[in-house]
Amino acid sequence: AGVAHADARLYQGCQVILTPTTDTLDKQRQQAQAIWQALGCTVLQMSPEAHDAAFAAVSHFPHLLAFALMNAVTSQPQGQEFLSLAGPGFRDFTRIAASDPKVWRDIFLSNRQQLLLQSQHLQTQLQAFEALMLQGDGAALEALIAQASSARSHWHLKQHHHPQPAC
Known part of the structure; x- marks a missing residue:
């Protein structure tokens, strides 16, 4: 929105990941790291492959799930009625299903191998939940739910000082 909305602290506390390759000169990597650190960022380094695997799991796949869920609900004859009953x-x-389709199309295609791997992991988990529901095994179902609940309770998102961080 222009210079009037500039914020010198825009990147403070943000995480930046550098993904150097064998072609990256050490001096260039050090300069990039110094620039981001000067802006207040925490700089991590990982291989492009490790980056793609991690972000398929924690960014790209959640977007895929959100798009798929919206389509699953709205493609049903009573989908609009279901949406009218949806809560927080x-x-x-x-x-995130309201994200730019062209951007996500390109991300999904460029990182398809890792996304397909994440899809397989989710399908394994869904099948485990479905099998327990079919069996009526409440104790085992509760244990799976508790496992996820505990993992989520112990995970802490690194918070940024801005209400809507740039990073």
């Missing part, structure tokens, strides 16, 4: 959980889960 559905809103929060699907917020």
Whole structure:
């Protein structure tokens, strides 16, 4: 929105990941790291392959899930009625489904191998949940839910000082 909205602290506390390759000169990597650190960022370094695997799991795949869930609900004859009954959980889960389709098309295609691997992991988990529901095994179902609940309770998102961080 222009210079009037400039914020010198825009990147403070943000995480930046450098993904050097064998062609990256050490001097260039050090300069990039110094620039980001001067802006207040925490700089991590990983291989492009490790980056793609990690971000398929924690960024790209959640977007895929949000798009798929919206399509799954709205493709049903009573989908609009279902949406009219949706609350904050559905809103929060699907917020990212409003993202730019062209951007996500390109991300999905460029990182398809890792996304397909994440899809396989999710399918394994869904099948485990479905099998327990079919069996009526409440104790085992509760254990799977508790496992996820505990993992989520112990995970802490690194917070940024801005309400809507640039990073």
